[in-house]
Amino acid sequence: MNISTTVQNEIQRELLRGLVGPCLRGALFIAAITGIAYPLATTGVAQLLMSEAASGSLIKQGDRVIGSRLIGQYFTATHYFHARPSATTGANPDGSGSSVSQPYNAGASLGSNQGPTNAVLIETVQRRAQDYRVRNGLPMDTAVPVDAVTASASGLDPHISVANALLQAKRVASARQLPVENVQTLISQHTEGRLLGLLGELRVNVLLLNIALDKQASESAAPASANAVGEHHVQ
Amino acid sequence: MEINIVGFALVLTIMGGLAVLMGKWLAYTFEGQCHWVLERWSYRALGVNPTERMGWARYGLVLLVSNAVMMGFGYLVLRLQVVLPLNGLGNAAQTPDLAFNTAASFITNTNWQAYGGETSLSNATQMLAITFLMFCGATAGVAAAGAFIRGLARASSQDIGNYWVDFMRILWRVMLPLCFVMALVYVWQGMPQTLDSQVMATTLEGARQQIILGPVASFESIKHIGTNGGGFFSMNAAHPFENPTPLTNTLHILSMLLIPSSLTVTFGLMLARRRQGWVFFGAFLVMFVGFLVLMYGAEQSGNPLLTQAGADQVLSSTQPGGNMEGKELRFGIAGTALFVTTTTAATTGSVNAMHDSLTPMGGFVPLAQMMLNTVFGGDGVGFINLIQYAILTVFLAGMMIGRTPEFLGKKIEVREIKLVMLSVLAHPASILGFTALAMLWPDTGTSLANHGAHGFSEVLYAYASGTANNGSAFAGFNANTPFFNATIGLAMLIGRYFTLLPLLAVAGSLAAKKTVPDSPGTFPTATPLFMGLLVFVVLIVGGLTFLPALALGPVVEHFQMLAGQLQP
Numbered sequence: 001m002n003i004s005t006t007v008q009n010e011i012q013r014e015l016l017r018g019l020v021g022p023c024l025r026g027a028l029f030i031a032a033i034t035g036i037a038y039p040l041a042t043t044g045v046a047q048l049l050m051s052e053a054a055s056g057s058l059i060k061q062g063d064r065v066i067g068s069r070l071i072g073q074y075f076t077a078t079h080y081f082h083a084r085p086s087a088t089t090g091a092n093p094d095g096s097g098s099s100v101s102q103p104y105n106a107g108a109s110l111g112s113n114q115g116p117t118n119a120v121l122i123e124t125v126q127r128r129a130q131d132y133r134v135r136n137g138l139p140m141d142t143a144v145p146v147d148a149v150t151a152s153a154s155g156l157d158p159h160i161s162v163a164n165a166l167l168q169a170k171r172v173a174s175a176r177q178l179p180v181e182n183v184q185t186l187i188s189q190h191t192e193g194r195l196l197g198l199l200g201e202l203r204v205n206v207l208l209l210n211i212a213l214d215k216q217a218s219e220s221a222a223p224a225s226a227n228a229v230g231e232h233h234v235q
Numbered sequence: 236m237e238i239n240i241v242g243f244a245l246v247l248t249i250m251g252g253l254a255v256l257m258g259k260w261l262a263y264t265f266e267g268q269c270h271w272v273l274e275r276w277s278y279r280a281l282g283v284n285p286t287e288r289m290g291w292a293r294y295g296l297v298l299l300v301s302n303a304v305m306m307g308f309g310y311l312v313l314r315l316q317v318v319l320p321l322n323g324l325g326n327a328a329q330t331p332d333l334a335f336n337t338a339a340s341f342i343t344n345t346n347w348q349a350y351g352g353e354t355s356l357s358n359a360t361q362m363l364a365i366t367f368l369m370f371c372g373a374t375a376g377v378a379a380a381g382a383f384i385r386g387l388a389r390a391s392s393q394d395i396g397n398y399w400v401d402f403m404r405i406l407w408r409v410m411l412p413l414c415f416v417m418a419l420v421y422v423w424q425g426m427p428q429t430l431d432s433q434v435m436a437t438t439l440e441g442a443r444q445q446i447i448l449g450p451v452a453s454f455e456s457i458k459h460i461g462t463n464g465g466g467f468f469s470m471n472a473a474h475p476f477e478n479p480t481p482l483t484n485t486l487h488i489l490s491m492l493l494i495p496s497s498l499t500v501t502f503g504l505m506l507a508r509r510r511q512g513w514v515f516f517g518a519f520l521v522m523f524v525g526f527l528v529l530m531y532g533a534e535q536s537g538n539p540l541l542t543q544a545g546a547d548q549v550l551s552s553t554q555p556g557g558n559m560e561g562k563e564l565r566f567g568i569a570g571t572a573l574f575v576t577t578t579t580a581a582t583t584g585s586v587n588a589m590h591d592s593l594t595p596m597g598g599f600v601p602l603a604q605m606m607l608n609t610v611f612g613g614d615g616v617g618f619i620n621l622i623q624y625a626i627l628t629v630f631l632a633g634m635m636i637g638r639t640p641e642f643l644g645k646k647i648e649v650r651e652i653k654l655v656m657l658s659v660l661a662h663p664a665s666i667l668g669f670t671a672l673a674m675l676w677p678d679t680g681t682s683l684a685n686h687g688a689h690g691f692s693e694v695l696y697a698y699a700s701g702t703a704n705n706g707s708a709f710a711g712f713n714a715n716t717p718f719f720n721a722t723i724g725l726a727m728l729i730g731r732y733f734t735l736l737p738l739l740a741v742a743g744s745l746a747a748k749k750t751v752p753d754s755p756g757t758f759p760t761a762t763p764l765f766m767g768l769l770v771f772v773v774l775i776v777g778g779l780t781f782l783p784a785l786a787l788g789p790v791v792e793h794f795q796m797l798a799g800q801l802q803p
Contacts, residue, residue, distance in 0.1 A: 014293065015292060015293050015296055016296075018282070018283065018284075019296065019297060019300055020300065020304075021282060022281045022282055022283045022297075022301075022399065023297070023300045023301040023303075023304045024304055025280060025281045025282060026281045026301055026304070026305075026399070027301070027304045027305045027307075027308045028308070029277065029280045029281060030305070030367065030370065030371060030406070031305075031308060031363060031367045033406075033411075034366060034367050034370040034371075034406075034411070034457075035362050035363040035364070035366055035367030036362065036363065038366070038370075038411060038414070038415065038453060039362040039366055039450045039453040039454070041415070042415060042418045042419070042422075042428055042450070042452060042453040043428050043429060043430060043450055043453070045419060046418070046419060046422040046428040046429075046452065047428070047429065049419070050419075050422050050423055053422050053423060053424075053425050053426075053427075054422045054427060054428040054429055054452075055427065055429050055431070055434075055448070056427045056429070056434060056446060056448050056476070057425050057479075058434060058436070058446075064437060065434055065435070065436040065437070066436055066437060066438065066439060067436045067438055067439070067444060067446075068436070068446055069425070070425050070475040070476060070479050071444070071446055071475055071476070072475075073438045073439060073440070073442075073444065074438070074440070074442065075439070075440060076440065077440060080439065080440070084564065104444065105444075105445070106444050106445060106446045106447060107353065107354070107433075107445035107446075107447055108351065108353060108354050108469065109351075109353065109468050109469050109470035109473075109474050110469065110470060111470060111473070111561045111589035111591075111592065111710070112560065112561060112589070112592065112711075113561065113589050113591040113592060113684050113685075113709070113710050113711030114560065114561075114591070114592060114684070114685065114711070115591060115592065115684075115685040115689035115692075115709075115711075115792070115802070116538045116540065116558065116560075116592065116593070116594050116595060116689075116792070116796055117540065117595075117685075117687070117688075117689060117792055117795050117796050117800065117801055117802050118685050118689070118801070118802055119801035119802060119803055121560065121592075122540050122541070122543075122544050122801060123544075125541055125544040125545070125546055125560075126544040126545060129544060129545030129546060130545070133545075143542075143545060143546065143547035144545055144546055144547060145546075145547050145554045146537070146541065146546040146547055146548045146554070146555075146556060146557065146558075146559045147554065147555070147559050147564050149541075149544075149545070149546050150541070150546070150558075150559040150560040150561075150562075151560060151561065152473070152559075152561070152562065152563050152564070153470055153473030153561045153562055153563050153586075153587070153588045153589045153592075154468075154470040154473045154474045154475060154563060155470065156470075156474065156475055157475070157563050157564055157565075158475055159563075159564040159565055160564060161553060161554035161555065161564060162553040162554065163547075163551065163553035163554040164554065166553065192565075194238070194481065195480070195481040195482050195485065196245075197238070198238055198241055198242040198245060199242045199245075199246070199481045199482075199484070199485055199569075199570060200480070200481025200482075200484065200565055200566060200567065200570055201481075201555045201564055201565060201566065201567035201570070202552075202553065203564050203565055207439070210439055211439065214439070
């Protein structure tokens with residue numbers, strides 16, 4: 001055996017020495033630290049200090065959960081502000097295993113994923129714009145705020161634009177027999193600002209705004225008709 | 236408009252400041268002499284000798300084998316989901332091809348997901364498989380960058396450091412403390428952090444709404460700091476629980492850029508060539524700003540077809556305007572454009588909007604950035620990729636003036652250029668080769684959500700994302716088939732290790748060389764001229780290969796959109 005092969009063997013032994021054992025132990029050790037200890041420690045501290053936020057920012061009436069501050073809901077009744085279109089789906093109630101449109105299904109977030117030249121997208125937007133004008137009593141040539149006719153990324157967007165909310169104010173006010181100024185005031189009270197005046201968008205949280213409307217109604221002891229309660233949200 | 240531009244400038248300025256702080260901390264982490272108590276315990280638990288000096292081959296082999304074992308562990312956990320606790324939703328285990336794809340995806344820092352998080356994984360697998368692999372992939376990438384920079388800094392040296400020391404130090408000194416603090420900030424902003432799986436709500440209109448919960452905040456912080464990008468939920472950082480406010484959106488963006496940008500400063504400090512570090516930072520930034528402008532312009536001017544359909548896309552004081560399909564209102568166009576540019580620059584792959592619904596030129600930007608793979612780039616590997624292009628730049632400049640190229644005081648010779656070219660060629664070969672294969676595969680059509688040019692873009696995007704270890708998707712595309720799980724899984728492994736290992740070899744080879752003193756014939760590399768040349772080489776060498784493919788996808792679609800041609 002000449003010298004160069006001896007050196008080569010030496011290098012090869014050196015390469016493989018203490019390789020597999022530490023790698024096996026390393027996987028288990030690092031899994032225990034990063035996969036168990038770290039998330040559990042974070043959970044413990046978060047629940048201790050900020051239990052409300054760490055549990056999903058839930059809104060409760062009594063002990064009944066009516067939703068999360070951060071997750072949008074599907075509204076169809078005329079006396080509520082309507083949220084953005086949502087592309088989420090759910091299991092077909094007929095049990096066929098297929099899925100059907102189920103807006104604001106927080107069990108399975110979904111965007112439309114339709115491309116900009118997709119014919120279905122353009123037809124859908126056209127139909128939504130038409131429906132929006134009819135619902136809100138707008139002239140047929142009104143350009144509708146883009147957020148009101150496009151599906152959000154998550155399908156759970158809790159916000160609408162101020163422009164969108166203002167166009168719906170008249171409908172909501174007349175359905176509730178309120179002066180439209182009252183509703184506009186509520187909108188401006190529920191408009192969330194930009195971070196440092198720069199980052200993010202001015203936005204209105206639809207669920208919180210609708211809860212505020214209901215609260216105002218129950219305070220004035222003239223509850224709005226709950227005509228949509230119990231409606232099943234499968235189109 | 237002005238508000239948005241000032242907003243961009245603010246975020247990028249903060250990024251620059253953080254790069255200096257983090258760059259110093261990383262340099263200390265890579266070079267410090269003392270071991271922390273936790274690190275000494277870790278070495279003992281693993282049974283490794285922290286004083287061992289590893290050559291590049293040994294270092295690369297330990298990285299490779301440890302990653303393989305971790306990937307195997309992740310695969311087992313995913314397959315055993317049904318017998319593990321915390322499966323409140325009763326989700327079934329992933330199939331073998333899907334579990335291979337998922338494990339490969341997370342260990343390579345790609346985070347491509349052929350599954351929807353909330354409908355596929357339990358809280359136990361989200362922690363023990365996904366969160367664990369996210370830490371491993373990111374930490375290994377930063378460790379490799381540390382070894383790489385050390386290799387460039389040393390002369391006549393046989394070793395480039397110790398993998399386990401680098402790994403444990405980055406884990407204990409950078410990843411874990413940062414992620415823990417960031418997770419708490421995220422919870423404060425509204426991200427759930429609980430072991431409960433769900434809560435049932437009765438909505439205002441009386442419907443039942445199933446709200447999925449889980450340990451989201453601890454997942455999000457490593458996802459962005461580690462430039463990982465996989466989502467807890469199917470719709471990733473567009474989901475209000477993964478990204479509840481403009482503040483979390485901004486923190487996500489800063490987290491993604493933190494380590495990739497600071498490595499330029501670390502490099503400057505470790506080589507005592509700070510100017511050179513800033514030249515690299517500048518090259519990153521120039522490309523980033525260019526892509527951001529293109530992205531923001533395309534999305535804010537919107538889609539003329541939507542205007543024809545009756546939508547008002549004009550930016551005003553009461554609405555963001557622009558192409559809002561697949562976007563969230565709280566981020567608007569600006570917050571989305573900055574996020575999309577960042578996530579595909581820093582090859583994170585987290586998304587706060589559906590890239591499939593971007594305008595054609597908006598979709599061009601993420602594709603192009605993943606193809607270049609070095610606009611900041613992922614944790615560790617982005618910087619390594621840039622050095623690869625820098626070596627190529629001095630080589631090309633050397634060719635032009637007929638001198639042996641030198642870089643950082645080392646002669647660049649045949650061996651280095653061969654290794655660099657292996658890595659430079661593996662990247663397009665994987666993206667374009669697999670795309671071509673998929674276009675011929677008979678079942679591809681059934682996976683597409685959109686057809687025509689956009690359908691081609693969906694396939695091209697999938698392999699660009701896999702190979703660049705990005706992980707974002709044109710998500711209408713159904714990649715959960717045995718063919719796509721296998722080929723995208725392979726693309727991720729090729730993209731990761733055919734870049735890392737050849738470049739570690741380059742580092743080893745440069746470390747062994749003697750330093751040559753600068754002579755009047757030396758091409759100075761710490762100058763704006765070199766920065767310009769470098770950007771040029773990245774765009775020409777990295778970009779030109781892909782131009783025909785880009786022309787078939789987004790470019791054709793752009794003209795179709797302008798001409799009002801719809802796809803069925």
